[in-house]
Each structure stands twice: as structure tokens, then as C-alpha cells.
Amino acid sequence: MTVVPSSTSTSLTFAQMSELAAAKGNTLKLKYFPFHGMVEAARFLVYTSGEKYEFVHPEAWPEDKVNTPFGVLPVLNIITESGDNLELAELAVIENFLAKRSGFLGNSVWEESIISMIVSSTSTVFDKYIVMVIRSPDSIRQELLDRWLDLTLPEWIKYHEQYLINSGNTGYYLKGSNxxxxxxxKTATLLPAIMKIxxxxxxxxxxxxxxxFKVLETAKKHPEYARWLASEEYKDYTAKNIALLGF
Ligand SMILES: N[C@@H](CCC(=O)N[C@@H](CS)C(=O)NCC(=O)O)C(=O)O
Structure with missing residues (x-):
């Protein structure tokens, strides 16, 4: 089997790429399938980045796999003003890159780590649903759904409620943060889907x-997040998500 490596800007040094990625005036292209799936938070972060952006979808899949670093989506391409193309794959990395750029990753290395820890827990509960339930054979899907609903999800709910209450139950995960x-x-983007499931x-x-529920309210009060939820682009992805996945 021949795998054609996806394109990267090999002539640039890492120092140059770091500078270019952080610069203003780039165009962000986030490629994923045409529904929310796992990228709802990443799309919001692109939307609120203040940069020009495009949400792109593969023209043909799996044919387009070879044009991605690891054969899966999402992929973020950062097109610089000088036309260089910086590419990132893996959702957690894309989210962290975008979040850090826009101030959604706290104010210190420790805050960043705590935020990443919480996001990882939330991503995992949703990923388990996608991988264990949605992608399972028809014959065992109901059993796996029941297991996710009876074991995996209640633990996430219990520990997140507890964590938030220990942080002061303010609607923010980080104690003392506003x-x-x-x-x-991440919680606000996935919770409505989880509640529906x-x-x-x-x-x-x-x-x-x-x-x-307070976390949901906190997110909805964020002006940019509220604007994103009200946008036609967001509503279109929601309609496609419901049509395809039921939530
Ligand atoms: N580890 C990857 C997993 C991404 C992933 O599973 N992407 C799925 C869509 S949700 C995909 O591209 N599926 C198509 C395929 O595997 O051919 C990440 O976190 O970004």
C-alpha cells in the first residue's frame, strides 16, 4: 500500500513555524465532516479566534485520508499571510493550540494543566460513546449503550459535579476563576448531546x-459563545448532527 505523506512546510524551522502560528492575519482552515461530531468546541475556538477562517469538509472519504497526517479528521491548517501552510492533527492538540491563542487555557502552566485535565475527562466520556457504542456492530450496540449509560456516564456526572462543587459551584471549574x-x-458543547443520548x-x-447546569449557563453568558450558538453555521451543523447521529 502506498501512503502519500500529507504536505508540511519543510523549509521552515520550528522557531519560524512557532512565530508564524502565533501571528495575526492567518487563515484557519478546520477540516472535519459536515456535522458537529467531536469538533464542536474546536469550531467555536476557530470562530472566536479573530482570524479569517474556513470550515472545510472532505470531498471524498476515505480517499482523502492520505491527505491527513494520521488518516483521520479533524485537521487544522494555518495558512500564513506569506502562503505557508502549517498543519496540526489530533483534536486535543488542535483544541489546546486554539484555546491558548485566544486565552481559553488559563494564565499559568498549572492552570493550563488543570484545564487540560478536565477537558481530557470530558473528551474521554464522549469518545467512549463514539468508539464503544456508535462504531460497534449492530448486534452488540444496545448492550454497549447500556454499559456506557449505566457505568461510564454516571461516573463522569458524579465526579464532575463533585469537582465543580469543591471549586465553589460558581459555574467555573477553576476555583476563584471568572x-x-x-x-x-468543552462541557458546554458536549453536555446537551450527552443529555439527549x-x-x-x-x-x-x-x-x-x-x-x-451552572457550567452551561456560564458558557451561554459568554458573548462570543452565545453569538456562535445563534449563528446559521452552528445551526446548520446541529441539524446535520441530529439527522446523522440523533443528537
Ligand atoms: N485521535 C484522533 C481521532 C479522530 C477520529 O476518530 N476521527 C474520526 C471522526 S470522529 C475519523 O476521522 N474517522 C474516519 C476514519 O477513521 O476513516 C483525534 O483525537 O483527533
């Missing part, structure tokens, strides 16, 4: 999950 970070954005279990309510 700045929206990727931790709140689990609606028959009745795990979520103002009484049962007050701290998680």
Missing part, C-alpha cells in the same frame, strides 16, 4: 446536576 476556559466550553435515564436536572 474566566471561561476550554474546560467550561441519556434522556431516558433522567440523570440530569437542576436538582440532580446543579453544578453542571
Amino acid at each position: 474566566e471561561v476556559s476550554l474546560a467550561e466550553i 441519556a434522556e431516558k435515564r433522567e440523570y440530569f436536572s437542576e436538582e440532580k446536576t446543579p453544578a453542571l
Whole structure:
């Protein structure tokens, strides 16, 4: 099998690439399938970056795999003003890169690590649903869905409620913070989908999950996030997500 490596700007040094990636005036191109899937937070971070951006979709899949670093999406291409093309793959890395650029990753290395820790926990619960349930054979999907609903999800709910309450139940994960970070954005983007998937279990309510609901309110009060939720682009991805995945 021949794998053609995806394009990278090999003539630039890492120091040059770092400078270019942080510069203003770039165009951000985020490639993923034409629904929210796993990139809802990443799309918001692109939207709020202040840079020109394009949300692009593969023309043909799996044919387009070979044009990505690891055969999967999302991929972020940063096109600099001088036409260089810097490429990043792997969702967590793309999210962190974009979040750091726009101030959604705290104000110190420790805050950054705590935010990444919380995001990783939330990403994992959703990834498990995608990998264990959605991609499973029809014959065992219901059993795996029940396992996710009865074991995986309740743990996430319990520990996140506890973490938020220990942080003061303010709607922010970081104690004493009043700045929206990727931790709140990640939860706010995935919680509505998770609630829909689990609606028959009745795990979520103002009484049962007050701290998680406060995170949703915190995110919705963020002016840029509210603007993103109201945008046609966002609504279009939501409609396609519902049509394809049911949430
Ligand atoms: N480790 C990757 C996983 C990405 C992933 O699983 N992408 C899926 C879409 S959600 C994909 O590209 N699937 C198509 C394929 O595997 O051919 C990441 O975190 O970005």
C-alpha cells in the first residue's frame, strides 16, 4: 500500500513555524465532516479566534485520508499571510493550540494543566460513546449503550459535579476563576448531546446536576459563545448532527 505523506512546510524551522502560528492575519482552515461530531468546541475556538477562517469538509472519504497526517479528521491548517501552510492533527492538540491563542487555557502552566485535565475527562466520556457504542456492530450496540449509560456516564456526572462543587459551584471549574476556559466550553458543547443520548435515564436536572447546569449557563453568558450558538453555521451543523447521529 502506498501512503502519500500529507504536505508540511519543510523549509521552515520550528522557531519560524512557532512565530508564524502565533501571528495575526492567518487563515484557519478546520477540516472535519459536515456535522458537529467531536469538533464542536474546536469550531467555536476557530470562530472566536479573530482570524479569517474556513470550515472545510472532505470531498471524498476515505480517499482523502492520505491527505491527513494520521488518516483521520479533524485537521487544522494555518495558512500564513506569506502562503505557508502549517498543519496540526489530533483534536486535543488542535483544541489546546486554539484555546491558548485566544486565552481559553488559563494564565499559568498549572492552570493550563488543570484545564487540560478536565477537558481530557470530558473528551474521554464522549469518545467512549463514539468508539464503544456508535462504531460497534449492530448486534452488540444496545448492550454497549447500556454499559456506557449505566457505568461510564454516571461516573463522569458524579465526579464532575463533585469537582465543580469543591471549586465553589460558581459555574467555573477553576476555583476563584471568572474566566471561561476550554474546560467550561468543552462541557458546554458536549453536555446537551450527552443529555439527549441519556434522556431516558433522567440523570440530569437542576436538582440532580446543579453544578453542571451552572457550567452551561456560564458558557451561554459568554458573548462570543452565545453569538456562535445563534449563528446559521452552528445551526446548520446541529441539524446535520441530529439527522446523522440523533443528537
Ligand atoms: N485521535 C484522533 C481521532 C479522530 C477520529 O476518530 N476521527 C474520526 C471522526 S470522529 C475519523 O476521522 N474517522 C474516519 C476514519 O477513521 O476513516 C483525534 O483525537 O483527533
